[in-house]
Amino acid sequence: MSQDPTPFFLLSDAPVPAALQAWVHSRHSLLLPPASAGPALQEWMRVPELGHCWLVDGAELDAWRACVDALRGAGWLENLPWALWLPEPGMRDGNASLAWEQGAVEVFDAAQGADLVQDIQVLLQRLRSPHGQAAQLRRDRAEQKALRASLDNLPAPIFIKNADGVYTEANQSFVDFLGLSREQIIGKTVYDVAPPELAAIYADADQRLLASGTRQIYDTQVRWADGSLREVTFYKAVFHGVDGAPAGQAGAIFDITERKRMERRLRTLAETDSLTGILNRRSFIEQAERRMRDALAAQEPVTVMLFDLDHFKQINDLHGHAAGDAVLCHISSLVGHLLRAEDMLARMGGDEFAIMLHGALDGHAVAERLPAVVAATPMAHPPQHVACTISLGALVIHPGQHSLDSLLHQADLALYEAKNQGRNRSVVRDYRLLSPV
Numbered sequence: 001m002s003q004d005p006t007p008f009f010l011l012s013d014a015p016v017p018a019a020l021q022a023w024v025h026s027r028h029s030l031l032l033p034p035a036s037a038g039p040a041l042q043e044w045m046r047v048p049e050l051g052h053c054w055l056v057d058g059a060e061l062d063a064w065r066a067c068v069d070a071l072r073g074a075g076w077l078e079n080l081p082w083a084l085w086l087p088e089p090g091m092r093d094g095n096a097s098l099a100w101e102q103g104a105v106e107v108f109d110a111a112q113g114a115d116l117v118q119d120i121q122v123l124l125q126r127l128r129s130p131h132g133q134a135a136q137l138r139r140d141r142a143e144q145k146a147l148r149a150s151l152d153n154l155p156a157p158i159f160i161k162n163a164d165g166v167y168t169e170a171n172q173s174f175v176d177f178l179g180l181s182r183e184q185i186i187g188k189t190v191y192d193v194a195p196p197e198l199a200a201i202y203a204d205a206d207q208r209l210l211a212s213g214t215r216q217i218y219d220t221q222v223r224w225a226d227g228s229l230r231e232v233t234f235y236k237a238v239f240h241g242v243d244g245a246p247a248g249q250a251g252a253i254f255d256i257t258e259r260k261r262m263e264r265r266l267r268t269l270a271e272t273d274s275l276t277g278i279l280n281r282r283s284f285i286e287q288a289e290r291r292m293r294d295a296l297a298a299q300e301p302v303t304v305m306l307f308d309l310d311h312f313k314q315i316n317d318l319h320g321h322a323a324g325d326a327v328l329c330h331i332s333s334l335v336g337h338l339l340r341a342e343d344m345l346a347r348m349g350g351d352e353f354a355i356m357l358h359g360a361l362d363g364h365a366v367a368e369r370l371p372a373v374v375a376a377t378p379m380a381h382p383p384q385h386v387a388c389t390i391s392l393g394a395l396v397i398h399p400g401q402h403s404l405d406s407l408l409h410q411a412d413l414a415l416y417e418a419k420n421q422g423r424n425r426s427v428v429r430d431y432r433l434l435s436p437v
């Protein structure tokens, strides 16, 4: 066996250019058909001077993967810069990206023809240079490995795509997110990893991002490979090549499902009366202001009502505070069922409730009806029933400039008039009559 400092071996059963064959032999290196790769490789691995360049046939992916595994198993890959020769044009991109991923020093293209021999010689010289480019390459590779390990430890899916939208990097979380292997992602585009209709949207967004040369941050929903639908924030940023042109984009996906759930829960808690589950005073005021503005801008009247239980204190005193609570729930549920989904019902505090609904006629009808329905529907409280009545003040508001505050005040006055008139009744006022604008 030769002691040439730079032997290498070439795996190929594709046609090898005659010039390359001659050159391989002149370097006392081997030409190995993939079928014999296993034993031949073992033979070669006994040669301590096995050099700097390893060439394989891109068409024989499985064979060279087996070789890579064997070299890695023997601890050789760490110290052995190697190269990939790609004689199959159709396989070039996929194999090249795999070769780079495995740490290839160079990827040659058979289409280079006669120049190939020269290119390989240049590579071998470079690797043998006194400045130890091979050592530098090893350091670079170690850094790459550390970077990959760090990325893989991050819980957020992270990816890098080149300017053509081809994935060049994907951490473990991104692999898990898509439910594909890294080989099924690297070297592929979004059309290979997402359903066609979504892929087109993503590709379009990528193009716009690249054209803008900036960054995008947006919230959306995505389905994880495990089937769960998650709310996420996408962070994508364009990076530029040495020529200053956009060279690709790096992206990270942050799962914000839990935060959104907490936000919704807090919002519900902040907007809801904890006893009855209906709107509380604060959210009634907020939403009613908005609804009133919209209705009046559309030249539609709205009706605001305030009602409160008659002699509620006696119910508490007679049946206990818990029964009083149950009565408040009973009333809110009873009244809620009499209203339409778009009407608003709120507990303003204590035993006082508010309603807002669109229209004057509906408002009159509901206001007239509520006291009778409540009086006729006592709450079951075994072994007896607890009856109660309400007094209600209602105000029909016509288009004009009114503040909700002053309207609630007017409704309050109407409510107290209902109490003064003997309770269990409604007093309905037409605000236009009270205060023309």
Ligand SMILES: Nc1nc2c(ncn2[C@@H]2O[C@H](COP(=O)(O)OP(=O)(O)OP(=O)(O)O)[C@@H](O)[C@H]2O)c(=O)[nH]1
Residues within 6 Å of the ligand: 275, 308, 309, 310, 311, 312, 313, 314, 316, 320, 321, 322, 323, 324, 325, 328, 349, 350, 351, 419
């Ligand atoms: N059970 C229960 N009682 C409450 C709650 N909030 C307020 N109350 C009671 O509701 C009663 C309200 O009484 P008032 O509105 O002053 O008077 P009323 O007895 O209803 O008499 P009128 O309104 O004049 O008909 C008070 O006794 C409060 O203690 C609550 O959350 N649960």
